[in-house]
Amino acid sequence: MIGFSVNGKRVDLDVDPSTPLLWVIREQLSLTGTKYGCGMAQCGACTVHINGEAVRSCVAPVSRAEGKSITTIEGLSPDLSHPLQRAWLEEDVPQCGYCQSGQLMSAAVLLREKPAPTDEDIDEAMTGNICRCGTYPRIRRAIHRAAEMVAKGGAR
């Protein structure tokens, strides 16, 4: 049995500890917002937070989650109220949308650590997240916009 919390809910699972966390989240927990893109920490589609840190869940064995607190895209906010989600809406960022869960989860850590990120900070934090549709210019704008919202105190 491996126990951890996901989006605030405790789960105990009987699962091979070497299974990547990604597939446990998607298949055992039916939280399919976290995506598979490469399986080798190349694309960022599978990004989740483990104790607040952005992790590529496709290469993290589920054993690494033991006793930890996991946040997936479904737990970013209950109602699209996270400043990044609001900024993503305002900039109309997604195209196919497949990479966007991972983009948001990476951006969430960036914004927490650097509330006023520069373009260089964005390059550094977001370079591990591929978008095949090419939404990068809008992602960049949306991160800046979210930072402004936070600065103005307009967000939680």
Add this chain to the structure above:
Amino acid sequence: MIRRTVTRPTMNTSQIIADTGRRNFLKASVAASGGLLIGFRFPGVSAMAAESSGSTFMPNAFVRIGSDERVTVIVNHSEMGQGVYTSLPMLLAEELDADWTKVGFEPAPVDPKYNHPAFGMQMTGGSSSVWSGLEQFRQAGAAARAMLIAAAAQQWNVDASTCRTESGAVLNGSNRKLTYGHLAAAAAKLPPPEHVQLKDPKTFKLIGKPIKRLDTPEKLNGKAEFGIDVKLPGMLTAVIARPPIFGAKMKSFDDAKARSMPGVRKIVAIPAGVAVIADTFWQAKVARDALRVEWDEGSMQNFDTSKMMQGFRERAKTPGTSVRKDGDADGALESAAKKIEAVYEVPYLSHLMMEPLNCTVDLRADSCEVWTGSQFQTIDRANAAKIAGLPPEKVQLHTTFLGGGFGRRANPQSDFVVEAVHVAKAAGTPVKVIWTREDDMAGGWYRPAFLHAIEGGVDASGNAVSWRSRLVGQSIMAGTLFAAMMMKGKEYDPASVEGVDDLPYAIPNVTVESHQAEVNVPVQWLRSVGHSHTAFAVECFVDELAALAGKDPYQFRRALLQKQPRHLGVLDLAAQKAGWDKPLPKGMGRGIAVHFAFGSYSAHVTEVSVTDGQVRVHRMVCAIDCGEYVNPGIIAAQTEGGAIFGASAALFQELTFENGRLQQTNFNTFPVMRMDECPKIETHIVNNQEKSGGIGEPGVPCAAPAIANAIFAATGKRIRRLPIRMTEAV
């Protein structure tokens, strides 16, 4: 927890809509239905919450209005990022005068009434969804509006012509108002109008505005359902061992180890390879990797892309099939004051959609349900039905969101659907086949590799007098059911030569010849198809001719495009917005390119720097003229996305084969442009009333030549092979 949001409506829509062909749908029979509306999608509202009961008005195949005021637009094109779940509903809602906040979308089931009006089957491709849906969706909205007005007029006992509509309601005089939801039941009893008047474009409230996409909210909270997310009760997951070489056949397999691994239910040989069926993806994948399969490697075991390209080079020295012949290009070359020749080469490319291929099948004795991100519904359903041994009507294909398509999910053989039906036959339970990224990349159906050999000449005053293009590459159409329709008895594939056969420059002597290469690598359309290589060759060579003539590459193009106002329009717009004449710092260069594709005109001006052999793209200024347009926000997104797609190919991407085996496996060896490499991109849209063109693909072709031409401006070196490597520059 099981989410099946993409489910058929409980009412029998085929009874409701007898015939909704392009001309006939106004005469469609009409019925009201109580019952659930399943599969509704509203921004920020889960599918379950959006279900509602009450009476429903479904005047035609494309719209349903509930007594709860919700307007559901049924979209016959697949949403793969290009915005059709927004732009097509906008067309309908405009004519309906709907309240946009009440408008949702639903993917259409497979039915002839949802066929592409121009291509005669249900599909998404060719950057055609908006222009082909313009009339269809506007007419559908206008017809519904007329019936709602008639219902209100009846209730008020007034003449319909005295009524008007606004934001989801019919109004009369200064104080009478009935909402569409209120009128739904009554409107459903009325006959559809024989004729409807479409709006004067001057009165548009939605069309032409950067309306926010309807599918954004569910793409921000993990709710959007892609094919890979489908989950059915009792479903198993399969991963397939496919041949390592195209054309290889399975001789035998040893599954002793795999069979005993946890979760593995069945291991079966199918035509595509050996399928491992297990409880979960990871179990299936680990067991698949533990299989030992012996292959009969077949005729491609010595296939080598470098040898293939050598063969192409030889072939280009001989005349090919004539595609275009104006004047006497050979003669004019002989007498030209100066001439130049160049050979351009581009590699095989993978579509590399972010969501790897997958397909879920629930096969029963007398029915089959398929869930996948399809661009080819009619063909996929027919191919699935063949394998299932059922008539196509017994197969329901549910189109999920596509995590990118780029043409790969429009496969003439339905490869990823057909094999999933084979697996389902063996599994005896619902099953989802998932391709790993490596499987997806090795699975074929690439953009074909091409070689263009071009010679050109200028006269003593620097006027271009001759152009001779010869290209060598595989045909996409040959051997498919499109060959007859697209090739029309021609001895060359129009998809190979598009973008060079219509060379727009005023050059008196032009010859274009094509050599069709026969290689057993499966090839397919990839975003912008032939234009993805012809624009590179043509626009780089025009630049070389300009240099030969000692002229500025922008002015040289201008002079040759005097009879092409729309080419000229985007060229001037991009040049002006980019500040073509403003000097750049040393080490930087500016390149230009212009191209017509899929009914739209595109131009790029791009700034690059080259430092120690490293190319960096700093700025791309894009101009696009797609005629009358629907949503400029989406057009800008597609233009930017197309530029990045084209730049990724130009800078990084190449598939190579050695001993028949693909050398690239994942994003590490077939890279995509990333955030830190992404330049500043500006998009400028031409506003005119010309015929609508496409937008998904036209942004791609100019990227590569504008970058290559900028590199020449920065370094004096020419790029003649993609992906760009400064070590190969000449």
